[in-house]
Amino acid sequence: MRENTIKTIWQNGGSVVNGWLSIPNAWTAEVMAHQGWDSLTVDVQHGLIGYDVALPMLQAISTTATIPLARAPWNEPGMIMKLLDAGAYGIICPMINTQAEAEAFVGACRYAPQGYRSAGPTRAAVYAGADYLQRANSTIVTLAMIETAEAVKNVDGIVSVPGLDGIYIGPSDLSISLGLQPGGSFAQPRLAEAIDAVLAATQRQGVVAGIHTSSTDDALRMIEKGFRFVTVASDTRLLTTAAQSVLAVMKQVQAPKISATTPY
Amino acid sequence: MRENTIKTIWQNGGSVVNGWLSIPNAWTAEVMAHQGWDSLTVDVQHGLIGYDVALPMLQAISTTATIPLARAPWNEPGMIMKLLDAGAYGIICPMINTQAEAEAFVGACRYAPQGYRSAGPTRAAVYAGADYLQRANSTIVTLAMIETAEAVKNVDGIVSVPGLDGIYIGPSDLSISLGLQPGGSFAQPRLAEAIDAVLAATQRQGVVAGIHTSSTDDALRMIEKGFRFVTVASDTRLLTTAAQSVLAVMKQVQAPKISATTPY
């Protein structure tokens, strides 16, 4: 079975630099895959991506050795299994608030007796190799999102679930849940404290801690802190920011005559 | 009929800042349309875009007041007319080398008696208004690409074609045609000379000169020179460059353990 190089990086003590795909498109996925991310996550939750578009995106990532992951839309076994069968080498599952939810999630990613995933790795076996059914349970990565105060409270139970590889902090939802504005600094006391508590729990349990950031500064700081899986920016954000800097220069000199951008 | 604000900018003495779409996707088109470009060109030639994808992209641009243009794949009337019927408010046509080719191109964009465009503006009339057939000939913009030595030689005949609004220089192909490497400086003598000759011809004839660039520096310099329509960067290029700068920072600190990007 094709190696899951994310696990290799972890085993070697490194941290995974993950890219994020929210554009529903196989060409942008292929372009991103050629840039050097260790892994790319097809975001089927907040990305504008349903299953029928996720599939060619997973194919496009496979034109390189970048590891394809997917974020499921919700903790629902139907779509999680479909994404795995399509060749995702790991699942990030949103809104895991309790140990029971973590068990349901992990179970959907593991064949019996470790879980209740149904066998039929149609594309996965082509991507990964003929021994997929034998080795998938130890190859596929499972990351539970910690993004509410409740989840932070329950984090020890969550990370104790056998077969869970790690957690992934969603700072936006976690901020809202803690009564903060989303998008604020990681240094805000209530947020920082929650992040630290989660990180400590993963270290006690020996699982991986990951986190979503929106700047290289935050990402590097989090790696330094001990996070082993960081996301810096989504494709939509990268494109938007890049276009804005070009236009900022052009408009300085050359203010647009017509305000083209106002939506209704 | 909805105003073609490109023409308004020109009538007011301004220059159009045009964005470039090569990603075959309606979401990236919508994102780009919200950034403030005066116009956006759906590139059906070198962009990875056929008609069936160009259509939703033109719809996505119409969620804003940004003017939608299209580059045709070639000087072939079938596709040019389809793009106009789909609501493109102007056509950039590649590889116009002679006056006769310019006449064929312009004719495809104009209803009789100015041209031979067939009547059936299915989406165009919804986008632009019920009087489309009456006003399209004076609203739709036509830009002929000058991108070979032959075209430079024939530029006076090309710009003299009635109904042609302007030309658009393609520096890559023009460089190759002049025996230079594509992607080189606009200041290379042979290229600079050709650009100047084309610009002068447009000014003699009173039509617009446009040019494809790949930096804000070049774009601003060209506007200063007298170009009235400049493209700075494509969506694919913006995304690629933005991803590369993020990864450059991340890797400095944190060299990827596995070279994920090597294609076969």
Place this chain on the structure above:
Amino acid sequence: MRENTIKTIWQNGGSVVNGWLSIPNAWTAEVMAHQGWDSLTVDVQHGLIGYDVALPMLQAISTTATIPLARAPWNEPGMIMKLLDAGAYGIICPMINTQAEAEAFVGACRYAPQGYRSAGPTRAAVYAGADYLQRANSTIVTLAMIETAEAVKNVDGIVSVPGLDGIYIGPSDLSISLGLQPGGSFAQPRLAEAIDAVLAATQRQGVVAGIHTSSTDDALRMIEKGFRFVTVASDTRLLTTAAQSVLAVMKQVQAPKISATTPY
């Protein structure tokens, strides 16, 4: 944040005339959006529409000021949140039979602390504006479908759920549930009684009552009764009926020689 004009109409005492989209297509969505409906509902339940097609339909509606809504396939948070992130300005949720189901539905549409919607309004923030996260809870419309005898029985509990804007009666399913043929007259005693009971409950609670109809007569009668949100006809029905009237005329004179329409 872009105004939700449905709410404005309600605040001004008016009734919303809603169009219905069951054709999985962005062009028909755009055409419908240009006709003057106050809102258009992308029907992801009985319409032939999955997420990957709903997205460009929502984009197409955004070429006008018509308010885009979506009917979810079922009371499942994954898809409801995806439709909201894609820019739907309200959700109609089928088969809400109890207060608990209404709470689950409304919670999926509201960020904490009002609900448990996950933050990541990828397209919604482009469509609606940068302050989306701050104002979405008070802007997004939630309508629970009342379409069983059980729901009618539980209607007071349902309409009492905080954050629920109103209910939407589905007369076909309600008829079946009441032991009547679907498609029958709204004046049938058992159906009329249920409709009246639901309407009364909404008026007691001060929430909006909406209803699906299939004729302008019924729609106008329901508005007169006090319904504030009415649907008259779906795109598929409009197309079918229009084609049938043309063919009825043509065949009167000119009976088709070959019965082309018999399915297998």
Place this chain on the structure above:
Amino acid sequence: MRENTIKTIWQNGGSVVNGWLSIPNAWTAEVMAHQGWDSLTVDVQHGLIGYDVALPMLQAISTTATIPLARAPWNEPGMIMKLLDAGAYGIICPMINTQAEAEAFVGACRYAPQGYRSAGPTRAAVYAGADYLQRANSTIVTLAMIETAEAVKNVDGIVSVPGLDGIYIGPSDLSISLGLQPGGSFAQPRLAEAIDAVLAATQRQGVVAGIHTSSTDDALRMIEKGFRFVTVASDTRLLTTAAQSVLAVMKQVQAPKISATTPY
């Protein structure tokens, strides 16, 4: 080989009532196919349809016995042959102005020695039967559009081309070419004269005359005159008109508070 019932109708002295598909969608194509049109034309010229969407539309028509036709985007052999290989049982070709153009068109639809169509009826042979290559030349219908003054002048040469089954008048373009407004009455003298001249030429040559109309009145009048193939209305037009009549009723009583339909 499956019978081309259009030809059967003609052989029995009848007239074909043709429906028109401009919506790029297989569901609307299937709905239209179930209404009873003798044939349906997938309009790849002014319809919003490229090849990749035309294919599932042709499949959808094949769920009934309605005969699938296609209008080519232009007199270009590549696309004409692709539409035939996809199962179109006839081609309507726009803007045939000379006998030479008619010969090029017909040649693209006929295998050697009658023409130069390339052999490879991938879907056509599944749709029509294993003897497709042997019988396609006598089964496939070819209709050349007469829609300019020049074409009217050359009509005798055009209809004389062996293998051409008939002509199809495009009144909009013909009106423009004659210096009239498109969409006007068929009774305008210059237009009426041209229509009569074309009809007479077909009758002298023994080929079929067809015409595009936009009302049952015109369609019936044209059949009476001797036209054997009439189109009444496109799907987009049917949907638009039907939506408008519903809204006209609703707004009479209930003027929309917000003008939702204004495009930018």
Place this chain on the structure above:
Amino acid sequence: MRENTIKTIWQNGGSVVNGWLSIPNAWTAEVMAHQGWDSLTVDVQHGLIGYDVALPMLQAISTTATIPLARAPWNEPGMIMKLLDAGAYGIICPMINTQAEAEAFVGACRYAPQGYRSAGPTRAAVYAGADYLQRANSTIVTLAMIETAEAVKNVDGIVSVPGLDGIYIGPSDLSISLGLQPGGSFAQPRLAEAIDAVLAATQRQGVVAGIHTSSTDDALRMIEKGFRFVTVASDTRLLTTAAQSVLAVMKQVQAPKISATTPY
């Protein structure tokens, strides 16, 4: 309502030969539909197929009299109802382990009072006929998958659910659940015993037993045993195997110089 010929075959004492679609494509679906399978199952679970692709596949099958079925991704009512509304004439539901799960599944497929399916058979009524709502409950086929040891234990309760037409054994998952390697012989004692127990339960209850196989030998043997619905091979498997036999011959003589097939 269009006859469900699967039921007719069963009533006549025959066995249904079912084909299996995992390729997300309407052309391969149409090709398969023309080969003579009694029914074809669009596999929305392990097939690479989401709803937006399942729809045109169901349309493609309807170009023939082959009966279209679908396997749902999971026992979730939203997607099951969507597949039925799209025209599936039966649902195979994975992982039914208890009577309660069987009741939930069957309920999603039946209108009240037999179940809780919501009314809105948009395409189903076009495919099947105007009396769809009246007759769907007795026409649509429901098959519950038995594929765990738990399900075998609970089989009598499962098959006793009113409205369930039969069961469908999934030997891969059942093998894993029994501690065997998937893909092994049906003759392995533990597997054979389970198969026999399930078959016996269906015969006691008078419902149909179906099974997934991967060879004609197994399929014929199972029919002989009493199975009334057998699947032999999926489209992906058929294509793969056929390509491999061609290449085996070619390479014998002509070993490929470059190993083109190694994935990363």
Place this chain on the structure above:
Amino acid sequence: MRENTIKTIWQNGGSVVNGWLSIPNAWTAEVMAHQGWDSLTVDVQHGLIGYDVALPMLQAISTTATIPLARAPWNEPGMIMKLLDAGAYGIICPMINTQAEAEAFVGACRYAPQGYRSAGPTRAAVYAGADYLQRANSTIVTLAMIETAEAVKNVDGIVSVPGLDGIYIGPSDLSISLGLQPGGSFAQPRLAEAIDAVLAATQRQGVVAGIHTSSTDDALRMIEKGFRFVTVASDTRLLTTAAQSVLAVMKQVQAPKISATTPY
């Protein structure tokens, strides 16, 4: 630039075993790419494939080291260049009958000064490497189809065109052109003679001869004769044949009760 291993095989004296893709789908393309063909040709002529589907198919092939080729729909530069920009590493062009046509074809595939291909290898440079523009002219393979009597007559002129890598015989069209039934034996004297004449001309000129076959027997015989590029079977044909053999076995025992396959 990524090596074109087709050329390497030729340089090593080997013959290329080419697979053929007519199914408009990226999954079947990926499956085929994993079987071991030296190259795969996306057939945009008789395959049911337009540009917007060809693109993800080329991506899917790139998940392996199999070389992606495309057959153009016709000798039209617009589409040929689009297929090359999308990453096709060679073009097979149908119906090349004269030296002038071969020059037009080859010119469309070569940058100046060897040809008139326009520069903009959007995906090609990602697939092949940053030096694409410098090396494409010597890497891309051009094969002109010889498939008429006229082409056989003109073959020496055709193969003499600089930049043409070889020819590809289309036996079906060639048979029709020679007055034979398509699909007949390669040993028919008139056909055999034409094949030999073409092969001899390529050998005189030192270019490659290729041929389309439909059996491994023919393919091997042609390799033995000196052909260096052979196609054995298309994906559609492989799937059809494989399904038919399964059904032949099943029906022997178990004749289907209902003839499901009859098209209308």
